[in-house]
Amino acid sequence: MIEVKHIRKEFVTPKKYPGLKGAIKGLFRREKVRKVAVDDISFTIEDGEIVGYIGSNGAGKSTTIKMMTGILRPTSGEILVNGIDPAKNRKENAAKIGVVFGQRTQLWWDLPLSESFTILREIYDVPREDYESRMAFLNEVLGLQEFFDSPVRTLSLGQRMRADLGAALLHNPKVLYLDEPTIGLDIVVKDNIRKAIRRINREHNTTVILTTHDMGDIEELCSRIIIIDEGRKIYDGTPEHLRDTYGSHRMVRAEVSRPLSGDLWALLQVEPQACIADYDPQRKLVEIRFDKNRLHVPQILHGLMQLTEVSDVHIIETDLAEIVKQIYTHGASEGRA
Amino acid sequence: MKGLRIYLPFTVNEIKRQMSYKGAFYLFILISTFGSFVSYFLWSAIYGSSPQAVLGGLSRSEMTVYIFMVYVTSAIVNISISDWVSEDVVKGTVAMQLIKPMDYRLSLIARATGVMAYQFVLPSVFIWIGLEVYKYFVLGLGFTALANIGLYLLSSLMSFLIFVLFDFCVGMIAFFTNYIFGLLMVKEALLSFLTGQLIPLSFFPAAVQRIFDFLPFSSMIYTPVMIYLGKYRGGELAWVLLRQLIWVLLLYGLGSLIWRRVTKRLVVLGG
Ligand SMILES: Nc1ncnc2c1ncn2[C@@H]1O[C@H](COP(=O)(O)OP(=O)(O)OP(=O)(O)O)[C@@H](O)[C@H]1O
Ligand SMILES: [Mg+2]
Numbered sequence: 001m002i003e004v005k006h007i008r009k010e011f012v013t014p015k016k017y018p019g020l021k022g023a024i025k026g027l028f029r030r031e032k033v034r035k036v037a038v039d040d041i042s043f044t045i046e047d048g049e050i051v052g053y054i055g056s057n058g059a060g061k062s063t064t065i066k067m068m069t070g071i072l073r074p075t076s077g078e079i080l081v082n083g084i085d086p087a088k089n090r091k092e093n094a095a096k097i098g099v100v101f102g103q104r105t106q107l108w109w110d111l112p113l114s115e116s117f118t119i120l121r122e123i124y125d126v127p128r129e130d131y132e133s134r135m136a137f138l139n140e141v142l143g144l145q146e147f148f149d150s151p152v153r154t155l156s157l158g159q160r161m162r163a164d165l166g167a168a169l170l171h172n173p174k175v176l177y178l179d180e181p182t183i184g185l186d187i188v189v190k191d192n193i194r195k196a197i198r199r200i201n202r203e204h205n206t207t208v209i210l211t212t213h214d215m216g217d218i219e220e221l222c223s224r225i226i227i228i229d230e231g232r233k234i235y236d237g238t239p240e241h242l243r244d245t246y247g248s249h250r251m252v253r254a255e256v257s258r259p260l261s262g263d264l265w266a267l268l269q270v271e272p273q274a275c276i277a278d279y280d281p282q283r284k285l286v287e288i289r290f291d292k293n294r295l296h297v298p299q300i301l302h303g304l305m306q307l308t309e310v311s312d313v314h315i316i317e318t319d320l321a322e323i324v325k326q327i328y329t330h331g332a333s334e335g336r337a
Numbered sequence: 338m339k340g341l342r343i344y345l346p347f348t349v350n351e352i353k354r355q356m357s358y359k360g361a362f363y364l365f366i367l368i369s370t371f372g373s374f375v376s377y378f379l380w381s382a383i384y385g386s387s388p389q390a391v392l393g394g395l396s397r398s399e400m401t402v403y404i405f406m407v408y409v410t411s412a413i414v415n416i417s418i419s420d421w422v423s424e425d426v427v428k429g430t431v432a433m434q435l436i437k438p439m440d441y442r443l444s445l446i447a448r449a450t451g452v453m454a455y456q457f458v459l460p461s462v463f464i465w466i467g468l469e470v471y472k473y474f475v476l477g478l479g480f481t482a483l484a485n486i487g488l489y490l491l492s493s494l495m496s497f498l499i500f501v502l503f504d505f506c507v508g509m510i511a512f513f514t515n516y517i518f519g520l521l522m523v524k525e526a527l528l529s530f531l532t533g534q535l536i537p538l539s540f541f542p543a544a545v546q547r548i549f550d551f552l553p554f555s556s557m558i559y560t561p562v563m564i565y566l567g568k569y570r571g572g573e574l575a576w577v578l579l580r581q582l583i584w585v586l587l588l589y590g591l592g593s594l595i596w597r598r599v600t601k602r603l604v605v606l607g608g
Binding site for chain 2: 011066069070071072073087090091092094095097099101104105106108110111115118119122123124125
């Protein structure tokens with residue numbers, strides 16, 4: 001179990017002034033800039049959960065992960081990972097966790113991948129039999145054998161990411177922290193990585209915390225998401241609940257032969273904002289955005305057919321990405337449209 | 338010792354890495370031995386124009402041994418781990434070290450041990466043998482006694498530890514300023530002076546030497562080389578070795594203290 005209690009992280013950096021004159025000024029004046037990267041965040045994660053930790057650029061995701069893995073100490077607040085404070089007992093904690101920072105590698109750049117695994121086996125003190133079976137499993141889910149003897153610096157991004165994930169899993173960690181594990185990967189590799197994460201979670205009950213900008217990762221993996229914005233937690237719950245709360249809009253897009261001959265909302269007897277129709281004369285498309293708690297698709301279609309001639313219809317569900325985009329740009333309260 | 342075993346791969350890995358950079362390495366050897374020869378001709382000129390046969394307690398032949406043994410010793414002692422620390426800090430790769438269940442300093446020392454092992458074979462041993470041959474056949478001094486060689490090796494090992502433990506503390510500054518390249522240059526210049534690499538410390542006035550006695554730098558290169566030359570006997574020999582041991586322990590303690598402070602306010606860049 002991971003308990004995060006009211007953590008806060010402040011970065012203090014010397015103030016920089018622009019230009020050469022500024023650089024000289026900076027030598028004499030020691031003004032500090034405070035930046036609150038994480039502001040009073042609390043949550044509890046149970047064993048075996050897969051939690052997506054999302055937020056816009058600079059929201060504080062990586063900072064939180066760094067604190068949870070014990071490489072940064074919170075300015076205040078407390079973190080307990082299975083009862084251990086990761087910053088105070090870094091080594092003890094590190095033996096039980098796996099970490100992937102998508103932007104970096106923990107592998108030895110100059111050595112063949114196989115040697116990185118040998119070194120890691122020693123560092124984590126993995127018994128030989130466990131190592132063999134573990135490697136067989138990792139080969140199966142991540143296909144490492146393809147490039148097992150190549151130097152890490154020659155691996156493609158996707159291969160390196162698979163290798164890094166494998167390295168993080170070698171010692172069968174209880175908790176897996178993934179900071180942008182699918183960044184820059186193609187769809188096939190992304191899919192493999194996701195499958196691997198899911199299997200590891202299922203077969204070993206590994207707790208997974210991942211940050212990502214790809215809502216596909218969230219949709220396919222996470223039973224819970226935590227959204228942070230400017231260092232504060234603004235949502236904690238299931239993706240479905242998020243969709244229900246914030247994504248109450250649906251859209252019907254219809255190909256029509258002529259513009260609507262009247263107001264749809266008037267016909268359906270609702271106020272104008274509950275059902276907004278836009279007509280695009282060039283493409284002959286009507287887009288109707290409506291509140292799915294108030295109206296249903298059949299009603300919309302029925303009304304539409306009274307006002308025009310319909311040749312084709314698409315029903316578009318607001319996807320997570322759309323909702324999250326709204327939340328990032330307008331904040332949580334306005335996202336609840 | 339099981340605890341230390343996990344660091345062995347760092348040593349082995351570093352040896353392999355060194356081997357893969359052969360080209361650059363030969364160039365480095367060439368340039369640095371060149372330096373030793375320049376120093377040799379310079380001192381020859383000084384001895385040649387001096388009315389005394391012994392300067393700073395060293396005869397002309399001893400000075401030759403001194404110059405080349407300084408080279409042999411610094412190749413196995415002077416391994417700059419602060420470069421690695423600063424690289425780790427600037428690139429943010431220190432995060433990748435800290436997620437592993439290991440001691441950062443020990444992993445650096447293990448890597449440095451790899452470099453030491455490699456440089457001991459290449460070039461130190463060859464220059465050392467060359468020097469002994471030269472000493473025997475040209476200078477007519479006879480080979481160095483086995484006891485001195487043994488004591489020299491013991492002393493060099495402690496020198497290595499003093500150097501890396503000291504250099505770790507220097508590297509820690511990178512965590513506070515993020516950029517220590519300039520500082521590392523200053524360090525190099527100061528060390529070549531304070532360790533006796535440029536001029537034997539016995540050339541300095543007595544008062545200055547007294548100060549050197551309270552600094553760790555003389556223990557880094559000067560001490561093992563003077564032991565090799567057989568300049569210390571009995572109580573004095575025991576004292577310089579003990580002093581080295583004290584520095585090992587003191588710098589170890591200091592490094593632990595600084596590391597504890599650093600991890601409290603550690604900043605990991607990037608991500
Ligand atoms: N070492 C540091 N010194 C000063 N400020 C920092 C430092 N590290 C992070 N920050 C600031 O803290 C905030 C949060 O950064 P963080 O890396 O956690 O964001 P993130 O959510 O991971 O963003 P991204 O999606 O872009 O990776 C940012 O505003 C960043 O500028
Ligand atoms: Mg980040």
